[in-house]
Amino acid sequence: MRRAISSPWIACVRVARSFTGRPSVTDRCGASSSCTEKGNFDPAMCMFAGEYCDFRTDFADFNDQAIQYYKYVDDPNPNNAEFVVESGAPAYANGTLNVYLHPPRPTTPPGRGIASIISTTRFMHYGVFEVTLEQTGHPGVVTTFISYSNDKDEIDLEITGADHNNTQANWYYRGIQDNNEFGASVNGFVGHTKEDNALIPHRYTMNWTENEITWSINGALMHKVTRANKTARFPSSPSRISFGVWQAQNGSVWAGNATITDWTAPIVARFYNIRAGPHGGTPAPPTHPPTGYNPDAVFATSPATRPVVPALVIALVVIVALW
Numbered sequence: 001m002r003r004a005i006s007s008p009w010i011a012c013v014r015v016a017r018s019f020t021g022r023p024s025v026t027d028r029c030g031a032s033s034s035c036t037e038k039g040n041f042d043p044a045m046c047m048f049a050g051e052y053c054d055f056r057t058d059f060a061d062f063n064d065q066a067i068q069y070y071k072y073v074d075d076p077n078p079n080n081a082e083f084v085v086e087s088g089a090p091a092y093a094n095g096t097l098n099v100y101l102h103p104p105r106p107t108t109p110p111g112r113g114i115a116s117i118i119s120t121t122r123f124m125h126y127g128v129f130e131v132t133l134e135q136t137g138h139p140g141v142v143t144t145f146i147s148y149s150n151d152k153d154e155i156d157l158e159i160t161g162a163d164h165n166n167t168q169a170n171w172y173y174r175g176i177q178d179n180n181e182f183g184a185s186v187n188g189f190v191g192h193t194k195e196d197n198a199l200i201p202h203r204y205t206m207n208w209t210e211n212e213i214t215w216s217i218n219g220a221l222m223h224k225v226t227r228a229n230k231t232a233r234f235p236s237s238p239s240r241i242s243f244g245v246w247q248a249q250n251g252s253v254w255a256g257n258a259t260i261t262d263w264t265a266p267i268v269a270r271f272y273n274i275r276a277g278p279h280g281g282t283p284a285p286p287t288h289p290p291t292g293y294n295p296d297a298v299f300a301t302s303p304a305t306r307p308v309v310p311a312l313v314i315a316l317v318v319i320v321a322l323w
Helices: 069-074 309-319
Strands: 055-059 066-068 082-086 091-093 096-100 116-126 128-133 142-150 154-160 166-172 189-193 200-206 214-218 221-228 237-245 267-277 297-303
Touching: 066 069, 069 082, 082 237, 096 116, 096 237, 116 142, 116 267, 128 142, 128 237, 142 200, 154 200, 166 214, 166 221, 189 214, 189 221, 237 267
Parallel strands: 066 082
Antiparallel strands: 055 267, 082 116, 091 096, 096 267, 116 237, 128 200, 128 267, 142 154, 142 237, 154 166, 166 189, 189 297, 200 214, 214 221
16 A cells, blocks of 8 residues: 555645745645644645635746655654645646646566556645646647545546646445446546647636535536535545646556557646635735636536546656555
8 A cells, every 4th residue: 555645644744835935825724733743644734724725836936845754754743845846856847837647667567557646735725726728739648637635535627638628527325436338437537628628728626515526617616516415425535635647557558558658758737726625715816818818618528438537546656655
């Protein structure tokens, strides 16, 4: 079993200031004083929370905002960072955070997928989280923006590189996979953008409440799910937000041919900004697309058909096993 950054054995984080001493955008996101105490393992102490909580970044200061996973594990100082780079080498350039999928190392076992994943150091327990991005557009590669909890609750947005108009929504409760007779998730859903989402940035928004989750594209509702009843399984535990790219399993076809043999051209997803805020807070609009941007209509939706494995579980195959 792997230990990802969402492990309860890693101290929670309340970001007070970044490495450079700049006031962090998370200063207004309230947290218990216990959050900063060494050895605190309670996600509820380190949340996107508070009346004026408005986490948002265009990644221009990413080098000051982020820390590498191995450093964070060794010294989970709660004032260290807003993001943890769990795998890969993302880099800010030309107004975007460029998240690359690099070729596997010679020591990587054959058939093992690779990934580049970034996670927030703060947890969300219901609220709105949003990203503006361009997917890789490369067959066999998935661009992802999800929430994932220590209890394996998960809310997914996945975009497969072979199809430049698809947008896939999914969710899990405690890591349980509810599949149909074809091996596809019964909770999965596929929507489409009118324009090429590998060439044109789109804004994807998830709104998570106790009884409902919605997925929207450029402000247009794509999909909505509701808790069937008060005892039904539904994501309910504090979750970190993770995003990046990962390679589907070699030989699989749901994301396009995942057996990549030519690494000459860069495989990269471009992230313009993210924001997150609890309900009752005051999340600000993203800086991209600009005011007046004409949103796409969402069209031609259909049930998901891919064999489903939770996105973060697949993505973190590149992280060294810690237990």
